[in-house]
Amino acid sequence: MAVEITLVTDNSLEYALILSLLSRKPVCFTCALDVKSVPTFIKLLAPESTWKVSGDFLKFIPGPLEGGRHKLSVDRIPDALASIILLSPFLREDLQLEMSGITNHSSCSVDLFKITYYTMFRAFNLPRFDLSVKKRGFGPLGEGCVLYKTKVREKSRSNRYVQSRRHPKNQGPCDNIQNRIGLCS
Known part of the structure; x- marks a missing residue:
């Protein structure tokens, strides 16, 4: 299902297209836009993307991002x-x-x-x-x-930002250093 966006200016068109490319969801613009107003770098980086013009609507269906x-x-x-x-x-x-x-x-x-x-x-x-x-x-x-x-990284990993906190034990309090030395599981 396409998300419908009403643009006030052409400046926001570029960022709406980037959002569509990253979320992989089609976007339908309701103001009078032409395919020529689509930034050229989007045509280069996503060549399989398609544009459909019907009346006052411009529908953008994102393709994969190529290099x-x-x-x-x-x-x-x-x-x-x-x-x-x-x-x-x-x-x-x-x-x-x-x-x-x-x-x-x-x-x-x-x-x-x-x-x-x-x-x-x-x-x-x-x-x-x-x-x-x-x-x-x-x-x-x-x-x-x-x-x-x-260059594209072959294998990406997520970052883990963990707050250090104190854990009470029977012998007394000690710091949780598990996250600092890379023993997260």
Whole structure:
């Protein structure tokens, strides 16, 4: 069953599609949208996804997230890069993406994503990625080039965050160090 979403602006379309891709549930948009307004990186990373247009409805049926080698030309690289980094831990194959466009924008730059997401990926034990700026591109022309690479982890494991607490015993209280030395079962 498709979830019905009414969009106020086209800005929320991108994140609604990402939610649909990650939850693997179809989404039906009720405002007048065209298939051309779907971000191009979603067409690259999920090529088996389908769009059905009928009247005022656009129905998006998500396909599996693939990887591969791609070239992508966008207006502002940081806008597309945020969504690509969010989807990259869930890809089936390694991803090598060469993007061209504006690298440094007034709101954010590629370097800001590098600092922020490296820290976040390390904290959650997600697969590392490589983000390198080959050529800087400033607006309005752009002409910058960024290379984004990520490898898919073959076997993922869940993180266990356990609070340390004291357990009373007959001899007296002692700390529960079972979680600290990796003896969790």
